Amino acid sequence: MILKTKLGKNIALDLDKWQISSATTCSIHDEVEDDYILENRSLQRARLSKSIIRDNELPINNGQIQLSDGLYEYYFLQSQREASERRMNQLFEQHKDLIFQHQELILSKGEYYLLRPQLLKSGGAYIGGFTYCLGTLLESFHDRERIYFEEIQSYQDLYLISLQGSPLSGRYVASFWCEDLRKVVEISSDKSKFFSGPLFDNLKQFKKVIGKSPIGIKLDHQDKIFEQLLDDIRKI
Numbered sequence: 001m002i003l004k005t006k007l008g009k010n011i012a013l014d015l016d017k018w019q020i021s022s023a024t025t026c027s028i029h030d031e032v033e034d035d036y037i038l039e040n041r042s043l044q045r046a047r048l049s050k051s052i053i054r055d056n057e058l059p060i061n062n063g064q065i066q067l068s069d070g071l072y073e074y075y076f077l078q079s080q081r082e083a084s085e086r087r088m089n090q091l092f093e094q095h096k097d098l099i100f101q102h103q104e105l106i107l108s109k110g111e112y113y114l115l116r117p118q119l120l121k122s123g124g125a126y127i128g129g130f131t132y133c134l135g136t137l138l139e140s141f142h143d144r145e146r147i148y149f150e151e152i153q154s155y156q157d158l159y160l161i162s163l164q165g166s167p168l169s170g171r172y173v174a175s176f177w178c179e180d181l182r183k184v185v186e187i188s189s190d191k192s193k194f195f196s197g198p199l200f201d202n203l204k205q206f207k208k209v210i211g212k213s214p215i216g217i218k219l220d221h222q223d224k225i226f227e228q229l230l231d232d233i234r235k236i
Helices: 050-055 069-100 134-140 199-210 222-235
Strands: 002-004 010-012 025-032 035-039 045-049 064-066 121-124 128-131 148-152 155-165 172-178 183-188
Touching (some): 045 069, 069 183, 069 222, 155 183
Parallel strands (some): 121 155
Antiparallel strands (some): 035 045, 172 183
16 A cells, blocks of 8 residues: 655555454464464464363364454454564664664655654643654654754754653653754753743644644554664665
């Protein structure tokens, strides 16, 4: 498919490669003691107790089992996605400076554009929050009026990445891409107030700049995508 980005650029995206198959029919890959090792059409494997198969009265035909939607969701969707997101966030935390140093590469492939690391979440207690994908954030860097800061405390050339805080205490902490140092920095309001006006107003402005990330597209193999991204960076 073709993904249309926030700024109107069209980039290719292979959904079949990066999304787990929704087909609930799985093959029995192996048996280990009282468990089956099942494999879905995306060649992912999950270990299920034979008693679960019996209790749910799921017939086995020619080495194939059709799981219920609930069982498939738990063993092949929920658990796989959670594991993938944990691994992706670990990798992102280790390499976030490197990632922001290669913004054009992020914007060149749909799977990189749609990455959603945990860092990309803004909001506050009692007022909720919002998340956004990496590509949408990077394209928002073009709007310097709301997202760019010449200097905060001892840092220069800053682009806002995320903003978290409490409207009651007025305290907040923000993450920025510091172009001057070529690294991600975190700055707290404890030393000085670097936003004007209430926290809620600044969050509204930031959300407006970010806009909407592509709706209805969620990639499952985010850890694999991130590993591919690191490989592409090493080739540069």
